Amino acid sequence: MKEFSHDDIKVAVMTFAEAEPLLAREPGFKGLPDDSRLREQLVTTLLLRRCLGDRAADSLRHDADGAPFLADSGLNISISHSRHEVAVGWSPTVRIGIDAESPRPALQRVAPRFLTPRERRHYTTLPHLLRAWTIKEAVYKAMHIKDLTSQQIELSCATQSGGKDYATVGDETLTVLLHELEGGSLLAVAIRK
Numbered sequence: 551m552k553e554f555s556h557d558d559i560k561v562a563v564m565t566f567a568e569a570e571p572l573l574a575r576e577p578g579f580k581g582l583p584d585d586s587r588l589r590e591q592l593v594t595t596l597l598l599r600r601c602l603g604d605r606a607a608d609s610l611r612h613d614a615d616g617a618p619f620l621a622d623s624g625l626n627i628s629i630s631h632s633r634h635e636v637a638v639g640w641s642p643t644v645r646i647g648i649d650a651e652s653p654r655p656a657l658q659r660v661a662p663r664f665l666t667p668r669e670r671r672h673y674t675t676l677p678h679l680l681r682a683w684t685i686k687e688a689v690y691k692a693m694h695i696k697d698l699t700s701q702q703i704e705l706s707c708a709t710q711s712g713g714k715d716y717a718t719v720g721d722e723t724l725t726v727l728l729h730e731l732e733g734g735s736l737l738a739v740a741i742r743k
Contacts, residue, residue, distance in 0.1 A: 551600065554729055554739070559646055561639040561739055562601045563731060569593040569636075590631040597638050615696055628691050632735055645742040647691025651684045652735045653677065664700035672707040680736050681715075685726050688740035689717045692724060 551568060554561045566582060566589060573579050573596060582589045598607035602625075609621040618629045630637045632650040639648040657679040664686060665673060673682040686703045693703075698719065706716040715726045717740065727739040 551597070552729075552731070553601075554727075554737075556727055556739070556741075558643050559639065559641040559739065559741065560601070561637060561648060561729075561737070562597055563635050563637045563650065563737060564593060564597050564600075565635045565732065566593060567634075569596055572596060586631075590636060593636040594629055594631070594638065597636055601638065602640065615694070617691070617694055628688075630687075630691075630737075634733055634735060635731060637737055639739055645692055645694065647688040647693070647740040647742075648737065649684045649687035649691065650731060650735055650737045651680060651687070652733065653680045657683055666701055666704065669705050669707060673705070680734075681728065681738075684728075684736045684738040685715055685717055685740070688726060688738035689719065689724055692740035692742040693719055693722075695719075 552563045570582050573592060595607050598610060606620050609623060610618060611621050612618055618627055620627055625640045625642055626645050627640045628646050628648040630648045630650040633652045635650055637648050637650040639646050653676055661670060661679055665682060669682060673679050682705055685705060686700045689703045690698055702719060704718045713728050715728060717724050717726055725741045729737040731737055
């Protein structure tokens with residue numbers, strides 16, 4: 551399990567490979583299911599239990615738009631799943647959105663759908679497209695605006711590497727922290743103050 555923190559924001563990431571031996575200690579566990587949704591739910595619950603306790607794991611709910619929240623908790627949380635890991639982020643003071651993504655060639659095909667024309671000139675390689683996609687997904691979750699489109703999330707286009715970036719939605723600018731994960735995956739943490 552990897553953990554990251556920034557001010558009062560905490561993020562924990564666990565791979566499915568790390569989770570399996572921990573889950574194997576549970577009575578009746580017969581291995582991670584092939585069904586990706588069930589696998590993600592099991593590992594999300596395990597990660598919440600390890601980081602925030604049984605009560606938090608038991609109080610996980612989703613609102614009408616599918617955004618996660620902890621019932622009877624003042625924490626702002628965000629959850630992301632990728633092919634290899636689950637990430638959970640939380641903060642008592644700011645709204646956050648997290649996204650963990652693995653590189654995949656399909657990003658090159660769909661880039662015109664999620665990037666503005668200006669962004670397409672800056673984000674041209676697969677690593678850059680992964681960065682752009684992951685940032686936009688994290689910002690979308692942090693904004694929690696139902697009809698927000700990826701075209702309305704404007705990337706700074708000022709940096710193409712490093713651990714910090716910015717994105718703008720309307721007149722609001724969000725800071726986005728980036729962490730490289732195993733296997734070329736990327737984690738973005740969007741912070742809405």
